[in-house]
Amino acid sequence: MKKFATKILMAVVAVSLFAGPAMAETIKVGAILAATGPASFLGGPEARTLEMLVEEVNANGGINGNKIELILKDSAASPEKAISFAKQLIEEDKVLAIIGPSTSGETMKIKNIAEQARTPLLSCGAAEVIVNPVASYVFKTPQKDSYAVKKIFMEMNKMGISKIAVLAGNTGFGKAGKGQLLKIAPEFGIDVVEVEVYDKKSNDLSAVVAKIKANKDVQAVINWSIVPAQAIVPKNMRQAGWDVPLFQSHGFGNIKYVEAAGAAAEGIIFPAGRLLIADTLPADNPQKGVLTNYIKNYEAKFNEPASTFGGHAYDAFAILMAAIAEAGNDRDKVRTAIENMKNFAGTGGVFNFSKEDHNGLDIDAFQMMTVKDGKFVAYEK
Amino acid sequence: MTSELFIQYLLAGITYGSIYAIVAIGFNIIYNATGIINFAQGEFVMFGGMISISLLQFMPLPIAIALAVILTMLIGALIEICFIRWLKGPSVLRLIIITIGISILSREVAVHIWGESIRSLPYFVGNEITSIPVFGARISPQVLWVVAVSALMVVALGIFFKTTSVGREMRACASNRKAATLCGINTANMVTLSFILSAGMGALAGCVMSPITYSQYDMGTGLAIKGFTVAILGGLGSAGGAVAAGLLLGVIEAFSVSVVPLAFQDAIAITILLIILFIRPQGLFGSKEASALKEF
Numbered sequence: 001m002k003k004f005a006t007k008i009l010m011a012v013v014a015v016s017l018f019a020g021p022a023m024a025e026t027i028k029v030g031a032i033l034a035a036t037g038p039a040s041f042l043g044g045p046e047a048r049t050l051e052m053l054v055e056e057v058n059a060n061g062g063i064n065g066n067k068i069e070l071i072l073k074d075s076a077a078s079p080e081k082a083i084s085f086a087k088q089l090i091e092e093d094k095v096l097a098i099i100g101p102s103t104s105g106e107t108m109k110i111k112n113i114a115e116q117a118r119t120p121l122l123s124c125g126a127a128e129v130i131v132n133p134v135a136s137y138v139f140k141t142p143q144k145d146s147y148a149v150k151k152i153f154m155e156m157n158k159m160g161i162s163k164i165a166v167l168a169g170n171t172g173f174g175k176a177g178k179g180q181l182l183k184i185a186p187e188f189g190i191d192v193v194e195v196e197v198y199d200k201k202s203n204d205l206s207a208v209v210a211k212i213k214a215n216k217d218v219q220a221v222i223n224w225s226i227v228p229a230q231a232i233v234p235k236n237m238r239q240a241g242w243d244v245p246l247f248q249s250h251g252f253g254n255i256k257y258v259e260a261a262g263a264a265a266e267g268i269i270f271p272a273g274r275l276l277i278a279d280t281l282p283a284d285n286p287q288k289g290v291l292t293n294y295i296k297n298y299e300a301k302f303n304e305p306a307s308t309f310g311g312h313a314y315d316a317f318a319i320l321m322a323a324i325a326e327a328g329n330d331r332d333k334v335r336t337a338i339e340n341m342k343n344f345a346g347t348g349g350v351f352n353f354s355k356e357d358h359n360g361l362d363i364d365a366f367q368m369m370t371v372k373d374g375k376f377v378a379y380e381k
Numbered sequence: 382m383t384s385e386l387f388i389q390y391l392l393a394g395i396t397y398g399s400i401y402a403i404v405a406i407g408f409n410i411i412y413n414a415t416g417i418i419n420f421a422q423g424e425f426v427m428f429g430g431m432i433s434i435s436l437l438q439f440m441p442l443p444i445a446i447a448l449a450v451i452l453t454m455l456i457g458a459l460i461e462i463c464f465i466r467w468l469k470g471p472s473v474l475r476l477i478i479i480t481i482g483i484s485i486l487s488r489e490v491a492v493h494i495w496g497e498s499i500r501s502l503p504y505f506v507g508n509e510i511t512s513i514p515v516f517g518a519r520i521s522p523q524v525l526w527v528v529a530v531s532a533l534m535v536v537a538l539g540i541f542f543k544t545t546s547v548g549r550e551m552r553a554c555a556s557n558r559k560a561a562t563l564c565g566i567n568t569a570n571m572v573t574l575s576f577i578l579s580a581g582m583g584a585l586a587g588c589v590m591s592p593i594t595y596s597q598y599d600m601g602t603g604l605a606i607k608g609f610t611v612a613i614l615g616g617l618g619s620a621g622g623a624v625a626a627g628l629l630l631g632v633i634e635a636f637s638v639s640v641v642p643l644a645f646q647d648a649i650a651i652t653i654l655l656i657i658l659f660i661r662p663q664g665l666f667g668s669k670e671a672s673a674l675k676e677f
Contacts (some may be wrong), residue, residue, distance in 0.1 A: 014386075038599070040497030105494045170644065199602040203400060203594040207393035208643045209634040210518075214386045228595060238510035239521045240389070256498050260595055262509035265584040 398631025457580025616667020
């Protein structure tokens with residue numbers, strides 16, 4: 001009898017050993033996000049979005065019957081932590097792919113690590129250098145900053161503005177944007193007459209606003225930043241009684257910044273993804289369904305407005321899941337699946353990846369917007 | 382430079398300066414009572430702002446601010462009683478490390494309660510675009526609130542320390558703790574009181590500056606560094622010195638924008654601090670004899 005029981009046990013073990021790969025497995029996905037610290041306004045919504053999506057996917061039976069396991073690491077926007085987490089995720093946890101980091105600076109530090117370990121990296125950082133030059137395993141979901149710059153300059157050309165002042169935050173996003181603005185301005189016949197950089201911990205910027213205002217040539221101001229301090233600029237400008245057009249970057253696309261700037265936010269013009277005006281999109285827009293669905297679920301679960309930043313993580317996750325559904329649990333096949341993905345409607349735009357383009361979005365992913373009565377609306381002249 | 386621009390810079394400088402001074406005064410109160418720098422001072426400012434913003438949903442602004450100040454004073458007392466009071470003859474270094482720990486702890490608590498987003502109180506008068514003309518330049522009415530509240534605090538503190546018996550006991554405790562104990566003053570209670578006072582000041586500062594600077598869970602560190610610079614510059618322990626040094630630093634920072642890029646603003650502040658420390662190590666308004674008696 002005892003022998004018989006042992007045999008059965010052995011048989012069970014043997015069957016489960018051989019049947020293992022064919023049965024449902026757990027696919028590990030890593031994420032490095034700045035859920036706390038100075039970039040938590042990016043990483044916070046991103047981390048919450050991922051947690052929500054993983055729950056959703058697993059509740060619906062996973063991808064092809066395989067459960068997804070999210071290993072979320074909080075880098076607090078520190079590049080050093082991002083590096084060690086990337087190594088840990090790749091070498092110890094052996095994840096299939098990594099979503100994040102939240103910031104461009106961190107992404108650039110781990111770009112090579114992901115590339116050498118042949119692990120797909122789907123960054124939520126905005127800077128163009130992440131995908132230019134292209135690294136075969138590195139992708140990014142936010143729109144390129146150069147398109148945002150061009151979109152602003154096109155609008156300025158229409159308005160007949162040729163002399164501008166640039167104010168930028170001293171973060172990776174601000175520096176990259178300032179570089180793009182100065183580089184692209186001549187192409188549109190625009191002259192940047194004043195450039196200033198402000199600290200991300202600024203308390204008040206009325207002195208520098210007074211300085212720029214004293215230059216009578218300035219016809220418009222571009223305030224390029226992604227940190228909360230950007231909301232101080234419109235306040236100080238309007239308090240100084242200065243009413244030239246104020247342009248901001250897609251980093252302004254968070255309703256909290258509008259609330260922070262209050263009445264001073266009215267009339268700010270900026271390019272951003274369509275998430276902010278999802279409810280006013282026509283029903284035939286390919287992004288409409290994705291956007292309204294994401295916003296509804298996110299706001300119901302976390303009781304805070306959805307932001308374009310959380311949307312970047314949504315896109316990264318959705319793209320990765322689509323690739324896994326097609327290619328299975330294999331790093332190289334998943335990478336190829338992402339690179340060949342076409343017409344994928346996400347929150348940031350319609351993605352068309354290729355060998356040369358690991359961002360997949362074109363300039364139409366941006367829409368010019370403005371603030372009216374404390375809300376984002378499409379900008380129309 | 383036109384006179385209009387000159388005045389605009391001056392007003393900007395006064396805005397910065399009042400904010401720095403108001404934080405520096407908090408440092409000074411605890412320094413006077415204990416001889417240490419409380420690096421969690423910036424967190425008192427943060428708590429004041431954040432608590433008042435949360436309370437505002439349930440009550441009018443003045444009551445929300447008053448209650449936030451009282452709650453932050455309780456937090457100050459609690460911190461002193463839990464972390465400092467029971468220590469027997471602690472060294473200055475140990476106390477400083479403890480306050481740094483409290484500062485980190487407070488930030489973590491705040492991020493769990495309020496999250497990482499920025500909030501602000503509404504402008505007390507008008508809104509984000511209201512401004513009053515001053516000699517051709519323009520200034521937000523909120524700046525006047527900050528200036529008035531800091532001025533009021535300095536005067537009130539002066540009266541408290543000079544005329545009330547508790548104020549005199551605190552000063553006695555500050556100049557010589559052992560002698561004060563021998564005279565029957567309960568020095569431990571004086572230290573708790575100093576934490577309560579500086580928490581209250583910090584909280585009030587956090588409320589009045591919130592519409593201008595916004596409130597965020599990690600705003601304390603930046604403010605503490607500037608407030609600390611100003612406290613040293615003015616001479617540790619001197620409230621009047623803190624105001625003068627705060628305004629001086631603020632005005633220099635504002636005018637520096639006209640000569641060098643904004644990015645160098647902080648470098649200028651630190652350079653001035655270093656120069657003054659070389660020439661007058663006791664600070665602009667501190668007395669040499671007094672600083673020689675302190676450990677730190």
